Structure formats: structure tokens, C-alpha cells
Amino acid sequence: MRDIVIIGHKAKTDGDFSLNDLPGSAGRMDILCRCVSSALFLSFGMRRDVNVHLLLLGEPDPGKIIRFEGLHLRYLNxxxxxxxxxxxxxxxxxxTEQDIRSTPGIWIRRGDLSFLLSKFEGRTLFYLREDGEDIRAIAxxxxxxxxxxxxxxxxxEEEEEQLLKAGAKIISVGPLSLHSNHCITLVHNELDRAEAQRGESPGEIERWIEN
Amino acid sequence: MRDIVIIGHKAKTDGDFSLNDLPGSAGRMDILCRCVSSALFLSFGMRRDVNVHLLLLGEPDPGKIIRFEGLHLRYLNxxxxxxxxxxxxxxxxxxTEQDIRSTPGIWIRRGDLSFLLSKFEGRTLFYLREDGEDIRAIAxxxxxxxxxxxxxxxxxEEEEEQLLKAGAKIISVGPLSLHSNHCITLVHNELDRAEAQRGESPGEIERWIEN
Ligand SMILES: C[S@@+](CC[C@H](N)C(=O)[O-])C[C@H]1O[C@@H](n2cnc3c(N)ncnc32)[C@H](O)[C@@H]1O
Ligand SMILES: C[S@@+](CC[C@H](N)C(=O)[O-])C[C@H]1O[C@@H](n2cnc3c(N)ncnc32)[C@H](O)[C@@H]1O
Incomplete structure (x- = not known):
């Protein structure tokens, strides 16, 4: 399983925005939309072994988490x-403080970074930062x-402190500062290559679901 | 200079489509839009050393080429x-058969794949295909x-034949079939890493322009 968390500091926390203006009225929601797409799409279908967690911290009701579960997702283009x-x-x-299902594979709840970090206790955490260790060395x-x-x-700074305290390792995907969705594509590629080298098939779950 | 050509077989060739429905009414123009973004954006600005060529082959007037020049682009988010x-x-x-400037850094003309291939004569051509040689081996x-x-x-098949006849080398970016824009991100990353290793700075032109 690969879990990906993106922190949207300005992203609106009610549904009162225009789909015609995701960057403006929705508080740079366009960034999070591109991250969802990069995290979940393969050429012919979905990455079923991926969950995306959007942490929305904008107005009017900061502290909501929307989760996309690759395994159950439908209706996403x-x-x-x-x-x-x-x-x-x-x-x-x-x-609320409980997961509520919105559409197949999409869940919403209240929550903040601390909540996510406690949820992922025991997992291996990576914090992406331009000056981190090269992911290629450890993929x-x-x-x-x-x-x-x-x-x-x-x-x-505060979020960074929380991440490091939770044991997150700082990794970099390359020499330039990139958009978040591009970083996600690069992370997937490193893991896809590593899995392929080990003879694992990242598409396995996908095919299993569809048969 | 890095030039990137994306062939849009269904992409509309007049402006009569809705920005609210780029996948449908515009003939999967959404794909080309994501390619433009992946090709040109860095975290804090534009890749000034990149040109993107969209080859539009959909109705009603197939055979138009729109060129985005990173060096001169403005108004792109x-x-x-x-x-x-x-x-x-x-x-x-x-x-027409001549370049016409639309907005700063964006040009349109009539043209097909043969035109582009003759324009790029003398350059090193790469055709991205899932089963090609690993770009990492040659970056x-x-x-x-x-x-x-x-x-x-x-x-x-016909386009592939033309590409190979023009001397294009087939390269792959990884073990899975991905969306075109994800492939562009991966290509850039390989070249960015190679340039950084050689001590070249891919951001140089950018900074020079902005000072
Ligand atoms: C647009 S960048 C943020 C820009 C910049 N870091 C800042 O502080 O304003 C978005 C995110 O992508 C990730 N990122 C960008 N380039 C990266 C790189 N080369 N390696 C690892 N992560 C990167 C980081 O997580 C960063 O927070
Ligand atoms: C969505 S894929 C096309 C899917 C599939 N090749 C087909 O024939 O329908 C779009 C383009 O991305 C490129 N591509 C996708 N995965 C790739 C990979 N792993 N290596 C190199 N190029 C790839 C190819 O140029 C391909 O035409």
C-alpha cells in the first residue's frame, strides 16, 4: 500500500466554490486535484494500491480530511x-470525527496533521523536501x-516539526523544486521500478479486481 | 533546449469548445493541457529551455500545430x-502555413507530423513507448x-513508421503504461538529474530572464 498526504493550506473547507475557478474561489484546489490524478491514474485504470489524503486547512471550517481509496474508487476521471x-x-x-462516505472510495472527516500521524503510527513515513536524501538511493x-x-x-515549520517528531525521513525526488503532483509521479516511478526489479507486479491488484 | 511533441488525435481544431468540458467537447484536450503544464512548470516559474508542440488532429480542420515557447510565455498558469x-x-x-502569434510565447500554424519531423532535422529524436530502452541508461x-x-x-502505426524513418530512438520511462503528462515529468527529471550531475544549472536561463 502507498499512502500519500497533501497539505492544502488554503483549500476551501466547504463546497461553496466554482468548478470553473478551482485556483481562485476554491483556494488552490487545482493543486490538490492534480495530486489526486497523479497519485491514482495509470494509463489504463487506477492504481488500486494507493490512498490519497487531502488535508484541507482553508476557510471557512479548517481541518477536514478527504480520503480517496484507489481500491474502491469510482466516477473519477x-x-x-x-x-x-x-x-x-x-x-x-x-x-464529523468519524469517516463519512461521500461517493464510492471517497471519505470525509474532521482532522488535522496530528490525527493523520497517529493513524499512520507504525508505517514508514517520508516527508518530501527539496534538500532531502535522494529517494533513488533508498527506493x-x-x-x-x-x-x-x-x-x-x-x-x-510547525508541521515540519510534527513530521520529524513522528519519525518521518526527509527525501528528495530531484535537484529542482517541483509542483507537488510532479513529485508524486516521480515517487511512484521509483517504487514501480523497484517493484519491477523485484519481480512484483504493481498492476496485480488492478487486474484481480477487474476480472 | 528540450522540445516535446504530443499528438492529439481527437483534439479539436477550432476554438468552438467549452472550457467546462475539455475532455468531451474539446476532444480530450485535457490531456494536452496537462502535458503543457508538466512540460513547462517548475515550482517557482517556467522552464525557459522548453518548447511544447501540440499536434492537433481532430475535427473540424485537422492538422494544426500550437507551439508554447517557454522562453517567451506569459499568462500561463x-x-x-x-x-x-x-x-x-x-x-x-x-x-496558415506560417507561424501566427496568438499570445506571448504561443504560436499556431497548419502542419502535420511530417512538417515537425522536417523542422527537427538534425536534432536527436526520441519516441516514447512502453517497451523502449530505459531512458535512465542513456540520460x-x-x-x-x-x-x-x-x-x-x-x-x-503510420506515425510510428514516420518517427522511426526519421531516426527516432524508442525509449521508455518505466515499467508501467502511464499518462502522457506523467511521462513528461519523468523525462524532465532524468535530464534535470543528468544536468545537475554535470554541474549545469537548469534554472540558469530562468534567473537570467527575471533579473
Ligand atoms: C511547490 S513545492 C513547495 C515550494 C517550496 N518548498 C515552498 O516552501 O514554498 C510543493 C511541495 O512539493 C514537494 N517538493 C517539491 N520539489 C521537491 C523535490 N525536488 N524533492 C522533494 N520534494 C519536493 C515538497 O513537499 C513541497 O512542499
Ligand atoms: C496513455 S499512453 C498511451 C497508451 C497506449 N500506449 C496505447 O497505445 O493506447 C500515452 C503515451 O504515453 C507514452 N507512454 C506511456 N507509458 C510510457 C512508458 N512507460 N514509457 C514510455 N512512454 C510511455 C507513450 O508515448 C504513449 O503513447
């Missing part, structure tokens, strides 16, 4: 508007990882 | 709707490349 509309639908639910040893990425403003 | 609207603007120009030797990618239906 790769374009930004498609994930944007599923996010909007989830935000129209009354979020072969990575099993069952959780990756944390920032949005256009990165990760705050 | 990373979201799909932003590139979609600049593509639409270009398609509203009367395209260090790549200089001044042109990359060709297909859309959701890939590359036709």
Missing part, C-alpha cells in the same frame, strides 16, 4: 474538474510507505 | 483551464532532444 467535483461533493457532507528498501507533501507554500 | 483557454485563443486565429548522453508522445490512444 483524470481531469482536474472531475476530482474537483468529487471533492466538492464530499465537502457538502456534514463532516529499493521502501515498503508500505506514507508520503507527506506540501502545496504551493510548502510545509510550515 | 498550471491549471488545465488556463492552458485550455490559451489553446482556445490560438485556435480562433486563422491558421547522461542526451543533448538537445526532441521527445514524441501519443495521447490516450497512443501513436498510430
Amino acid at each position: 483524470p481531469d482536474e474538474r472531475s476530482s474537483g467535483s468529487l471533492i466538492q461533493k464530499a465537502l457538502k457532507k456534514d463532516a 529499493n528498501e521502501i515498503r508500505d510507505p506514507v508520503f507527506f507533501l506540501g502545496d504551493h507554500v510548502g510545509v510550515t | 498550471p491549471d488545465e483551464r488556463s492552458s485550455g483557454s490559451l489553446i482556445q485563443k490560438a485556435l480562433k486565429k486563422d491558421a 547522461n548522453e542526451i543533448r538537445d532532444p526532441v521527445f514524441f508522445l501519443g495521447d490516450h490512444v497512443g501513436v498510430t
Whole structure:
């Protein structure tokens, strides 16, 4: 399983935004939409072994988490508007301290970074930062990882402190500072290559589901 | 310089489509929009050493080429709707056998794959295909490349023949079949890493422009 967390500091926390203006009215929701797509899509289907967790910290009701489960997802297309509309639908639910299902494979709840870190206790945590250790040097040893990425403003000092305290290792995907969705594509590629080298088939679950 | 060509077999060739429905009414223009974004954006600005060529082969007037020049581009944001609207603007120009400037850094003309191949004569051509040679094995030797990618239906047999006849080398970016925009991110990463290893700075031009 690969879990990917993206922190959206400005991302709106109610469904009151226009799908025609995801960058503006929705608080750079376009970034999170592209992350969903990069995290979940293969050429011919979904990465069934991936979960995406969007941590939404914008107004008017900061501290919501939307979870996309690759294994159960339906109705998602790769374009930004498609994930944007599923996010909007989830935000129209009354979020509580319990998971509420919005559409197949999409769940919403209240929560913050601490909640996610306690949820992932025992997993191997990676915090993506430009000056981290090169993921390529360690990709072969990575099993069952959780990756944390920032949005256009990165990760705050306080968040970084929490991540490091929880034992997250800082890794880099390359020499330039990139958009979060591009980083996700690069992380997947390193793990795909490592799995292929070990003779594991990342598509296995997918085929199993569809047969 | 890195040039990237994406072949859009269904992509509309007039501006008569809705930005609210880039996948449907615009003939999977969403794919090309994501390719533009992956090809051109860094975290804090544009890749000034990249040109993107969208070969549009859909109705009603197949055979148009829209070129995005990283060096001169303005008004482009990373979201799909932003590139979609600049593509639409270009398609509203009367395209001829000559380049016509639409907005800063964006040009449109009539043309097909043969035209592009003759334009790139003398350059090193790469055709991205799942079963090609691993780009990682050769990234260090790549200089001044042109990359060709297909859309959701890939590359036709006829196009493939033309590419190979023009001397294109078949390369792969990883063990799974991915979306075209993800492939572009991976290609850039390999070249960025190779340049960084050689001590070249891919951001140089960018900084030089902005100072
Ligand atoms: C657009 S970047 C953030 C820009 C910048 N870090 C800042 O503080 O404003 C979004 C996220 O992508 C990740 N990222 C970008 N480039 C990276 C790289 N080369 N290696 C690892 N992570 C990277 C980081 O998690 C970052 O928070
Ligand atoms: C969505 S894929 C096309 C799917 C499939 N090849 C087909 O024929 O329908 C879009 C394009 O991305 C490129 N591509 C996808 N996965 C790739 C890989 N692992 N290595 C190299 N290129 C790849 C190819 O250029 C392909 O035409």
C-alpha cells in the first residue's frame, strides 16, 4: 500500500466554490486535484494500491480530511474538474470525527496533521523536501510507505516539526523544486521500478479486481 | 533546449469548445493541457529551455500545430483551464502555413507530423513507448532532444513508421503504461538529474530572464 498526504493550506473547507475557478474561489484546489490524478491514474485504470489524503486547512471550517481509496474508487476521471467535483461533493457532507462516505472510495472527516500521524503510527513515513536524501538511493528498501507533501507554500515549520517528531525521513525526488503532483509521479516511478526489479507486479491488484 | 511533441488525435481544431468540458467537447484536450503544464512548470516559474508542440488532429480542420515557447510565455498558469483557454485563443486565429502569434510565447500554424519531423532535422529524436530502452541508461548522453508522445490512444502505426524513418530512438520511462503528462515529468527529471550531475544549472536561463 502507498499512502500519500497533501497539505492544502488554503483549500476551501466547504463546497461553496466554482468548478470553473478551482485556483481562485476554491483556494488552490487545482493543486490538490492534480495530486489526486497523479497519485491514482495509470494509463489504463487506477492504481488500486494507493490512498490519497487531502488535508484541507482553508476557510471557512479548517481541518477536514478527504480520503480517496484507489481500491474502491469510482466516477473519477483524470481531469482536474472531475476530482474537483468529487471533492466538492464530499465537502457538502456534514463532516464529523468519524469517516463519512461521500461517493464510492471517497471519505470525509474532521482532522488535522496530528490525527493523520497517529493513524499512520507504525508505517514508514517520508516527508518530501527539496534538500532531502535522494529517494533513488533508498527506493529499493521502501515498503508500505506514507508520503507527506506540501502545496504551493510548502510545509510550515510547525508541521515540519510534527513530521520529524513522528519519525518521518526527509527525501528528495530531484535537484529542482517541483509542483507537488510532479513529485508524486516521480515517487511512484521509483517504487514501480523497484517493484519491477523485484519481480512484483504493481498492476496485480488492478487486474484481480477487474476480472 | 528540450522540445516535446504530443499528438492529439481527437483534439479539436477550432476554438468552438467549452472550457467546462475539455475532455468531451474539446476532444480530450485535457490531456494536452496537462502535458503543457508538466512540460513547462517548475515550482517557482517556467522552464525557459522548453518548447511544447501540440499536434492537433481532430475535427473540424485537422492538422494544426500550437507551439508554447517557454522562453517567451506569459499568462500561463498550471491549471488545465488556463492552458485550455490559451489553446482556445490560438485556435480562433486563422491558421496558415506560417507561424501566427496568438499570445506571448504561443504560436499556431497548419502542419502535420511530417512538417515537425522536417523542422527537427538534425536534432536527436526520441519516441516514447512502453517497451523502449530505459531512458535512465542513456540520460547522461542526451543533448538537445526532441521527445514524441501519443495521447490516450497512443501513436498510430503510420506515425510510428514516420518517427522511426526519421531516426527516432524508442525509449521508455518505466515499467508501467502511464499518462502522457506523467511521462513528461519523468523525462524532465532524468535530464534535470543528468544536468545537475554535470554541474549545469537548469534554472540558469530562468534567473537570467527575471533579473
Ligand atoms: C511547490 S513545492 C513547495 C515550494 C517550496 N518548498 C515552498 O516552501 O514554498 C510543493 C511541495 O512539493 C514537494 N517538493 C517539491 N520539489 C521537491 C523535490 N525536488 N524533492 C522533494 N520534494 C519536493 C515538497 O513537499 C513541497 O512542499
Ligand atoms: C496513455 S499512453 C498511451 C497508451 C497506449 N500506449 C496505447 O497505445 O493506447 C500515452 C503515451 O504515453 C507514452 N507512454 C506511456 N507509458 C510510457 C512508458 N512507460 N514509457 C514510455 N512512454 C510511455 C507513450 O508515448 C504513449 O503513447
